[in-house]
Amino acid sequence: MNKFFKYFLAVIAGALVSVFILTMGFFMIISSLASSASQEVKVKDNSILVLDLNGAITERNSNDILADLTAELTGSEPSVGLNQVLKAIKQAKDDDRIKGIYLESGMPSTGYATIEEIRNALLDFRASGKFIYSFNSTYSQKGYYLATAGDKVYLNPEGMLDFQGLAGSYTFYKGLLEKLGVEVQVFKHGEFKSAVEPYILDKMSDPARLQAEVYLNSMWNHILNSISASRGLTVEELNSAASMVPVMLPGEQLLDLKLIDGLRYKDEVISELKALTNTEDNDDLNAIGVRAYSSVYLPKEKKKGLEKNKIAVIYAEGAIDDASSSGGIDSEELSRTIREARRDSSIKAIVFRINSPGGSGLGSEIIWREVKLAKETKPVVVSMGDYAASGGYYIACAADTIIAHPTTLTGSIGVFSIVPNAQKLINKIGITTDRVVTNEFADFPSLDRPFNADERRIMQAYIERFYEVFLTRCADGRSVEKEAIGKIGEGRVWSGENAIGINLVDKLGGIDDAIAVAANMAGIETYRIVELPEQLSSIEQLMKSFSGNATAKIMETLLGEEYKVLKTVKSLENAYPIQARIPYEISVN
Template identity: 40%
Template sequence: MNFIKSVLSSLLAIWITIVVFVVVAVGVVVSLSNDMVKEVKSNSVLEIDLHGEINDYSPFGIDPVTEMLGITEQTIGFNNLCKAIEKATYDDDIKGISLKNIPENMGLAQLTALRKMLQTFKGQDKFIYAYNDTYSQKQYYLSSVADMVAISPLGYVELKGLHSEVMFYKDFQEKYGVKMEVIRHGKYKSAVEPFIANEMSDANREQISELIKSVWSEVSKEIAVSRNINVDEAVNKMYGQSSQMSLEHGLVDNYMYVDEYDNYIKGRLHTEELEKVSILDYMSNLSLLNLVEEKNKIAVIYAQGEIQYGQGDINIIGQKKMIEALEDAAKDKEIKAIVFRVNSPGGSAMASDLIWNAVEKAKTEKPVIVSMGNYAASGGYYIACGADRIFAEPTTITGSIGVFGMLPNAAELAKEIGVNSEVVSTHNNGAYYSVVMPVDDRYKKVVENGIENIYEEFLQRVSQGRNMKVEEVDAIAQGRVWTGVKALEIGLVDEIGGLDAAISYAANLVDAKDYSLKEMPTYDMDFKEMFNLNPFAKSNIDGLLSQYNLEWLANTKELMDSKGIQARIPFKMNIE
């Protein structure tokens, strides 16, 4: 009896301790949160000066513990950036924006969306000034929306048009005895072309040429309207090569040093002291103070990165995390509609199909609206095509309805260095693959049949989702990529617009006048990730490859590491 009393007393003590700890912890968090809110004074300027990388979605909010320890996010969430600018648009204390640096990995669709938000900001009788020592083409595309564009006296504007570079490895493979056995379906499915040819095919050259011309048409049109200049003439005659020429031909409004730029803003505000608020501090304030939730919710489910079979994480789309998010949103009675934000070049065909099926099931419970980001191509389009409505930016890269498979083979290298492999099997059916043995034609046929089956299934999915005949889909498929504008013309998307347009459409569809957003999926961050203790993390390696202009090596490795039949975009376009 005494033993039971002792156990119960211990359990009660433990329970009371936990309750006290939680209450104290909450109090500390609230206290720290209040202390960390940055004051926004009247007559302030919001300064956008961002470095590092940006993702479509960053679910990790700024919390007091990480802030107190000086731990900051290495990756900025585009979702959080947009919320901050939308808030600033109607913040009476914010009079203008000082636009400086943006992350270099920001995609054109994100830039297009951000540009629209800045135009809305200006529409509230507020100003935008831009300053940089030099402008990359991406930076200039965004900055051209400003009322005044300034540059350092020795600066330049990199306005050079768009290009796409493709490297070919056929001779390299033959020289060293390591090659990729390629099986594909799609006249334009050229992701594997570098491994089977020494030069670009006519079909691939045609699609890349038309694609970058379509993207450039949108970019140059926006710059021309904002700056009232002939953009193609500025590119051909290289008007941006110096600050003087940039000023003379209307690319910029002033060349000055940064202290003179600050004085210029002071003059606009009629103040002696310039009150600046960094965009990161402003985002922190939103994270700490924006705690009000409406009863009605719109779920925004983010699918960003390459599609791989498995769990998935913040940078990789795995079917397990996506299915879980879609099922949770479909079951949640407070969620009235789902906006599925897709920003992906594609990947695993199997994972894509499983996610497609989860979208179909979610649609039976509530509307599913797709918003396309920089890419929603191949597998990215596969998971999007069944939605009730699809929104894309004019510069979104989409389509690429096609599949392929690659089998690494080093049989020639093995022979050259004296390696021999023998296999003993129970059945002689050719269904065995070894990287150091020639690929059996019977095995290759099995893979080929699998690719044909998946391609036919892909066509059926698009046909069903877009209400088109299979033959009509096949005519615009074959692995070909399209911009958002072209995709609208051929019926692959329904409307040109960003994430905000998709959310607004979803809310109107379910008659939700007052609603809040629920962003999904959620991800657990452990201490190892928080403190970035792994010096050999993939992001660090990718950063090094980018630093030394070796993205091609990372892209090649990515293709060679792909497992199973792939539905992914055929190439990567450099826009610099």
């Protein structure tokens, strides 16, 4: 018995010590992060800007210490904000202390429109005469596309380069749901509204396949033409190289195909960078990262802090009112932000940056109303990111001008509703249900029985009514007849380049183009940018993360791409009845 208590106490003591060590380690890391954030950053002469983009790239940087901590503990790359990256590149162009950029972008986790935005900024940087050297041991296709904006693209002698064309990957859950005994009851309007297909089919429908072929080919042609201009290769040569599956080719053959400029080890690249910056071999390179450099003050920079005129850049990133999503769009909070910007007389124009696959139909309507009201007061220009489709287009359509990247996925004007019937599942595990009602539809909808004919009629009528509202919003916003929108609607997804020709988008470009258009419309030459919604402080963000999103962030970090599948299935539990959403899982390599 004495031994039992001895071992028992030893286990308790060990557990307490472990908790104490973990707690101390946690606060030490937080203190370290907070301390590094508060230190003044200085840039030395003959420095290089290091763009390490081998991780997630979000629309804007956050003060999320928990996300940084999770990345630190798991050994993954912390996310970086697109706004940080663009600011750093633009600032480095005019900073005499920065001689060039060293780019590591082998495995970026983002969409092609975000890659396009950074790539264009890099091309503008090169126009200053400064160098860009890219190196990685492995290039994904997106990473390679970004790297081709540089002067040199270097690869490890035994590395791999993925450049073999675009493929859209779609995940289907019908088989899983059938095994569980769950029937998915679908109501939709839109021949191409394929967001429901993962739950009722085991492969793509013909309309879904057609729309995917159209926008993928549009994106691929744009990518080929862009690389052609940078690398001096013809589109035919690039397509021929892609058909040879470069990821399996030896480095020497990649050199022969002129896809890369050299095979190098990292130390050899560093030696070249030292030569370019007049750094002695025994000295370290003067290098600074994006996070640090984006907070650096440029002495020669025009002072805009005292400018009375402002342009508000309002960010809308993620699914609309998706309770299962971490960092999604809260329609009430976003509409409040737009309303406050509308009422602020110092804000002369609004740039509405949208990177959203859509979501709740009601949430989209709530945000649309505030965009419409804002447009009546001051110029509103939409800048589309990787996605601005379905609900994402709904909240954009009321703007004065819509600007998208050629590789943006947009449109998808259609709505649907998914209501699961789990009767077979609960019966399978021995559960039955019964009910008493006072009125015919008192228990509508129910998840433990199928819809009857009258209920299906009511639900479909609800869908049709909301689709008409959606069409009306788009027609009014684009100043065309509803019939014209109907012909290009039906839930069909378009690339930004496709969307120009069918009047869904006004211009191709990025966020800087949108800001320039907004300033011109407002008639102002000098202004300062304010980014909204205002971000929480590091401590506030930490407390928010612990209160709700800590588990989601950790799961997302640990599971990676698989987390998206889990999140999609989970979202069925909380989905608003009417959804205006792009196909759930469009994953373009």
